[in-house]
Amino acid sequence: MTDPMPQDAEKTTPRDRLMDAATRLFCKNGINATGIDAIVAEAGTAKTTLYKIFKSKGDLVEAVLETEGKSWRAWFLGAIEQPTTPREKLDAIFPALKKWFGEDSYTGCVFINAVGEHPKDETRLRDLTIQHKTFVLKHIGELAGAAGAVRPDALAHQIGLLMDGAIVAAMVTRDPGVADAAGQAATALLDGACGPAKPKRKRTVVLQGGAAALAKEDLSVVE
């Protein structure tokens, strides 16, 4: 059967526009500070359209977090997969973050901000955030293991804390340079756990394919 779908062109769906507008406004102004009217105005859709697609504002928030999380993970993994060795990939983390921090549209981590501005006994947003962070940490932990770290998961946990700290500090200070400070700390931790990087003398670290294959696997967070 021939597909009657009208090709592609710039046929953006209302859903995409709503998600895009909501993401932008939630990040820039905060979730609670963003009204439905502002979202539909930015998206150029009707309010009815929004409520035909999403059950409620909370439903839209969750959809934004999931999509934004998946998008961020794809960008992040892509940004650190270009080097060849696991150690070099790990060393690419904070330069990548620095680039992110330098964007005009940088507004910190939408997960962290969402948890911070909602009631602390709320579990749904925290669970989504934990899934997001766990996915990233798992990948870093596997890289750390492949790089020969003595306690890969502990090292990944520490790097994750440095990442979160840098993300928050960059949001507050608007200074991408915090990524350098975090990167130097990470390098010191990595040197301690794996031995120095030896940037010129190539010290080949075997990559058994586990971490490399994982880089291309599904970015969804399974429950």
Next chain:
Amino acid sequence: MTDPMPQDAEKTTPRDRLMDAATRLFCKNGINATGIDAIVAEAGTAKTTLYKIFKSKGDLVEAVLETEGKSWRAWFLGAIEQPTTPREKLDAIFPALKKWFGEDSYTGCVFINAVGEHPKDETRLRDLTIQHKTFVLKHIGELAGAAGAVRPDALAHQIGLLMDGAIVAAMVTRDPGVADAAGQAATALLDGACGPAKPKRKRTVVLQGGAAALAKEDLSVVE
């Protein structure tokens, strides 16, 4: 002159009650999610009383941040000043944070959360946050210098990032154990910058009085 103040007893002023209620509700539920009515109900005051004391909700928010910041700094400096040597004080940072994280009322850093839930082009809240963090980092930097760190300010910056990361991660996960991971990372960084702590063999580090005197100085953040 005899003080005509009616002793003490539980004579709480409306201002104190309002500040207390606002602090608790802002931290627990978020600033934008907390209405004036909820604050006056929790404080047991009239709405008119609030607006007689504070010009606006934003004014109340700033007052809460300043008071809460001063209180936190006093607690934090007190929690790490009990050890004698600078290095031991630095090693006390993350155990202190762990105790904080374990409190039922722990809700993360109100400064970070406030910045996250407000428009990102807002400068006032970010400035208050930077002042707060700068004060803490300056103290840590002086301790690091007294402990013989090669680049005390850089080390303090890195420790600050670990602190922020731990604060955020503890808010999300509700697991005080993140302080242990952060503390291990800090210990590794400190060992690298100052040499190992040598916990038993006392390696006396001279303290020229600068950092010790500072511990008792004004906790206010000067503009």
Next chain:
DNA sequence: CGAGAAAGATACAGAACGGTCTGTAGCTTT
């Protein structure tokens, strides 16, 4: 006691909130 300030209670104003409703324009499909 009695004057006056402080703070409570309450109602209100005007705007904004999340969310629903009615109606219609524009496009396929048949």
Next chain:
DNA sequence: AAAGCTACAGACCGTTCTGTATCTTTCTCG
């Protein structure tokens, strides 16, 4: 041409928001 679907437009619902105005109570202190 008729029918149907999607999405936009915008009024509207009840609620909640920040902030104010008015009145009463309570307490202090001379």
